[in-house]
Amino acid sequence: xxxxxxxxxxxxxxxxxxxxxxxxxxxxQIPLAIAxxxxxRPAAAGLGIAQSLGLCAEAVPAAGYxxxxxxDAVLAQRIRALAPAPDIVVLAGFMRILSPAFVTxxxxxxxxxxxxxxxxxxxxxxxxxxxxxxxxxxGCTVHFVTQELxxxxxxxxxxxxxxxxxxxxxxxxxxxxWEHIVYPEAVGLLATGRVTLREDxxxxxxxxxxxxxLRGET
Ligand code: GAR
Numbered sequence: 001x002x003x004x005x006x007x008x009x010x011x012x013x014x015x016x017x018x019x020x021x022x023x024x025x026x027x028x029q030i031p032l033a034i035a036x037x038x039x040x041r042p043a044a045a046g047l048g049i050a051q052s053l054g055l056c057a058e059a060v061p062a063a064g065y066x067x068x069x070x071x072d073a074v075l076a077q078r079i080r081a082l083a084p085a086p087d088i089v090v091l092a093g094f095m096r097i098l099s100p101a102f103v104t105x106x107x108x109x110x111x112x113x114x115x116x117x118x119x120x121x122x123x124x125x126x127x128x129x130x131x132x133x134x135x136x137x138x139g140c141t142v143h144f145v146t147q148e149l150x151x152x153x154x155x156x157x158x159x160x161x162x163x164x165x166x167x168x169x170x171x172x173x174x175x176x177x178w179e180h181i182v183y184p185e186a187v188g189l190l191a192t193g194r195v196t197l198r199e200d201x202x203x204x205x206x207x208x209x210x211x212x213x214l215r216g217e218t
Contacts, residue, residue: 004031005191008079008086010094011039015046017092017113020180021187022053030188035082038075040096062096072102079106088190091145092183100147108197110145111190113183115175117141117157122150127168127175138162138171139216140179142186144197155195155202155209156186158216178216185215 009018018037025032037050042059050057060078065071079086091112103110116126118141130138139159146152158178162171189195195204202209 004033005087006033006035006084007088007090007187007191008035008082009037009050009090009092010075011037011044011046011050011092012041012095013044013046013093015044015049015092016176017179017183018046018090019049019053021090021092021184022050022055024184024188026053030184030191032088032187032191033084035084035086038078040071040075040094046093068097069099069101072099076102076105088187090183090187097149098145103145103147107146108144109190111186112143112145112150112152113179113186114141114143114150115172115179117159118143118150118154127171130162131166131168131171136162137218138175140175140182141212142182143212144202146200153197153200153202153209154212155189155204156182157212157214158182159214159218160216161218182215 009021011018022034024030025034034055036056036058039047039059040062042061047057047059060075062071079089087109089106089110117139121129137159139157141154142156143154144152160174160178195202
């Protein structure tokens with residue numbers, strides 16, 4: 001993607017990752033224009049934050065559709081209609097499972113951040129599950145979205161330590177600090193075309209990645 005890529009960011013809640021990506025783009029750290037921030041939940045706090053950042057922010061409410069596929073078709077239509085059409089679809093706390101048609105349409109340009117060291121702890125309540133398991137290490141992962149839930153090729157991870165006395169809130173805050181660093185970096189790698197999805201693998205600079213790039217604390 002030479003020049004400046006365009007992204008749409010999908011959120012469901014607070015939108016702190018969206019804000020971190022928007023800040024990196026505004027500061028010229030990544031070559032990205034944000035066409036819109038869309039939320040399936042009209043009450044998402046992140047919509048107000050996006051507006052205050054001068055971004056186009058819009059709810060595409062998920063309530064009332066007969067099926068996941070029906071909602072996703074409307075969402076995909078809204079994304080296609082954005083001008084300019086987005087090169088990249090960034091899931092930033094978008095708390096819905098996407099249907100196969102949506103994932104296929106945006107394959108290779110659809111990314112997610114997940115609050116665990118995938119393939120460990122796909123799904124919900126990752127911080128609680130890490131604490132219950134007694135793990136000493138936790139983190140977050142940026143990955144391409146494929147049909148497998150939280151299972152697409154990962155290309156950037158941050159490690160954070162689990163400290164004695166941590167609870168869900170403290171651990172989640174430590175992971176989020178790193179999310180706000182690695183997600184803008186990951187979106188930048190995609191925007192510049194350095195990271196791509198080919199043959200079900202993530203590639204960096206024309207080479208298949210044997211393991212995700214690593215950041216964070218040990
Ligand atoms: C982030 O911690 C992100 O990793 C997580 O939701 C949070 C959204 O925070 N995503 C998932 O759990 C996806 N499975 P934010 O709205 O402040 O960016």
